[in-house]
Amino acid sequence: MADEELVAQALKAREQAYAPYSGIRVGAALKVRDGSVFTGANVENASYGLTICAERVAAVKAVTAGHREFVAIAVAWDREGFCRPCGACRQTLHEFSPVMRVLMVSASGDYEAENLAALLPRAFNQ
Numbered sequence: 001m002a003d004e005e006l007v008a009q010a011l012k013a014r015e016q017a018y019a020p021y022s023g024i025r026v027g028a029a030l031k032v033r034d035g036s037v038f039t040g041a042n043v044e045n046a047s048y049g050l051t052i053c054a055e056r057v058a059a060v061k062a063v064t065a066g067h068r069e070f071v072a073i074a075v076a077w078d079r080e081g082f083c084r085p086c087g088a089c090r091q092t093l094h095e096f097s098p099v100m101r102v103l104m105v106s107a108s109g110d111y112e113a114e115n116l117a118a119l120l121p122r123a124f125n126q
Helices: 003-014 054-064 087-096
Strands: 026-032 037-041 070-077 101-105 111-115
Touching: 003 026, 003 037, 003 054, 003 070, 003 101, 003 111, 026 054, 037 054, 054 070, 054 087, 070 087
Parallel strands: 070 101
Antiparallel strands: 026 037, 026 070, 101 111
16 A cells, blocks of 8 residues: 555544544554554543544554554644644554654645654653
8 A cells, every 4th residue: 555545544534533622633544564554533522631642543443453563654634734643642653563654644635754763762662
């Protein structure tokens, strides 16, 4: 699967976001080793600490389907500039693949790619 296809799936997943508090809709598409893709969208909560990011939704779906080897993730939002995963999402993704590709996507679908290790230097390890 090409990067552009993963980006397109993240943009589509963004449509399912529940973001009545921040107004920022985010979608993610996570590719695992066998080529399967798991999508997620952010789900906010009035008790803001209970909000879950799109990246972690996709990761939980992949793990609960039996996948532990992540290859790449595209993260798209409805804002200008590139959508960069928050620290909690970076650490969650690192648990399964410290070297995965991260595609950070703008509202228009433009993107830039980076290795997760570069986005989270000195990550917490066991």
